[in-house]
Amino acid sequence: MDRLDRLTQRLLGDMDRQADLRSDQCLGLGLLGQFATSGLDGLERERVEAHLDDCLACLARFVELRDDLNSIAVPGPVSPMLARTLDTLLGQEPRESFWTRPVESLRRALVSRVPAWAVAGMAALMLITWVAVYKLQRTGPAVEWPVEFSSPGQLTPAHRQLPLTVSGVVSSLRDATSNGVEAHVISLKDTSGATYVLFAWGGPTVKLGDSVEIDGIFTSAATQSAGLPVYQGVAIQLRRAR
Amino acid sequence: MPAWVRLQPPAASNGANGFPVRRSPVCPMLSAARATPAQCGPKEAIGADLLDLVRRCRDGDPNAWRAFLPLFQEIGSRALRSFRFSSTDSDDVLSEVLTSLYAGGLSRFRGQTLAEFFGFLKAVVRNRAIDFVKERGRWVPTDSPGEGSTEDSSANSLTGLADEECLEFLRQEVNGLKREDRELYLMKARGFKEREIAAQTGKPPGTVASQIARLLERLRASLRERGCL
Numbered sequence: 001m002d003r004l005d006r007l008t009q010r011l012l013g014d015m016d017r018q019a020d021l022r023s024d025q026c027l028g029l030g031l032l033g034q035f036a037t038s039g040l041d042g043l044e045r046e047r048v049e050a051h052l053d054d055c056l057a058c059l060a061r062f063v064e065l066r067d068d069l070n071s072i073a074v075p076g077p078v079s080p081m082l083a084r085t086l087d088t089l090l091g092q093e094p095r096e097s098f099w100t101r102p103v104e105s106l107r108r109a110l111v112s113r114v115p116a117w118a119v120a121g122m123a124a125l126m127l128i129t130w131v132a133v134y135k136l137q138r139t140g141p142a143v144e145w146p147v148e149f150s151s152p153g154q155l156t157p158a159h160r161q162l163p164l165t166v167s168g169v170v171s172s173l174r175d176a177t178s179n180g181v182e183a184h185v186i187s188l189k190d191t192s193g194a195t196y197v198l199f200a201w202g203g204p205t206v207k208l209g210d211s212v213e214i215d216g217i218f219t220s221a222a223t224q225s226a227g228l229p230v231y232q233g234v235a236i237q238l239r240r241a242r
Numbered sequence: 243m244p245a246w247v248r249l250q251p252p253a254a255s256n257g258a259n260g261f262p263v264r265r266s267p268v269c270p271m272l273s274a275a276r277a278t279p280a281q282c283g284p285k286e287a288i289g290a291d292l293l294d295l296v297r298r299c300r301d302g303d304p305n306a307w308r309a310f311l312p313l314f315q316e317i318g319s320r321a322l323r324s325f326r327f328s329s330t331d332s333d334d335v336l337s338e339v340l341t342s343l344y345a346g347g348l349s350r351f352r353g354q355t356l357a358e359f360f361g362f363l364k365a366v367v368r369n370r371a372i373d374f375v376k377e378r379g380r381w382v383p384t385d386s387p388g389e390g391s392t393e394d395s396s397a398n399s400l401t402g403l404a405d406e407e408c409l410e411f412l413r414q415e416v417n418g419l420k421r422e423d424r425e426l427y428l429m430k431a432r433g434f435k436e437r438e439i440a441a442q443t444g445k446p447p448g449t450v451a452s453q454i455a456r457l458l459e460r461l462r463a464s465l466r467e468r469g470c471l
Binding site for chain 1: 354360441470
């Protein structure tokens, strides 16, 4: 509200008081009402016109009165709440079913007490915050990833892996099924006495004592430094030796 | 017959001061949904009288209350313009006023004219609205009697002239306007919406908006020249 608005409101207040106090000089409401409804003729009408040309207070009242008259000539639809209030006053049951009342109460509690500008402002603030956070995350310092995912050819394993085919006799079979995924661990010994422990998907297709050949991927180092070596890996293909 | 004011059919194309006055061809007082057509016969169709309706309301006629309700809402909502309430808050205030009128408040009206009744009704509604904002600790309109703005003193320190001088200058400026512009200024100051002003003046809302904008700019320029802004 700028100063013109404030001055205008004071001016209106002054005029209202003036119209109340100077009843001998200002036009009465009754006369203004007759004038507004074209109920005056001739000299009386001219006198009122002349007075309205000179008196701002009476003109303000006339403008308001004319608006009131126009409003009752074509009244708008009655608000449901007022209609309900009158029904209650007249001792009649509201027309709404029993559940519309709590719904209406809830609507009024949610809708009426928070100004629309506050809701819009809050929504805008949340949107701006989200956008800012999103932008900050995107434009922050680049994270050094250990692997360039865009070119799988550059993937490097944590341990050196050796694809190898080994052959030997199955020395043990253990079930390694977990969480519904069927797997087993197979051990075999070759002619040199070295042991290979391999993880294999699915159920075992060989049994203890079978001679087999296994294509697998092995880790580079043996798991122990003394005695016969033990190698471990993952079986890719398993077949019986001929 | 009491000297009440009756709504007349349009006597001429224009109302007072050249602006057209909009009037309904139907019986306006009994246009509420549940009023019976018999109550709004041919002779009463236009001359049906709000004061007569008020008398019937005081006598406890339910149909009269139903017919009174839309008129009460129109006048009441106009009285609440300067409070800038939400529609729900307006409904709250008007419901409370309606209840108090029904409980006997309407009997306190002693006037004899429609204009006096409007004044009475608006005073009741505004008083209840002031209580409402005080209860809620909300903004109170500055044009309410005794509720002057506290920002005026700060305005004084920012500008060269005191409010009283500027107020007098504004009064002179408004008095110097053409009658049509004076009415536009007053309608705007009373919080009329542009479409309402357009309905009163018979001009398109866009024309009204630009006329008002030019008018206010002129007033601001004059006040600025005098050191009031």
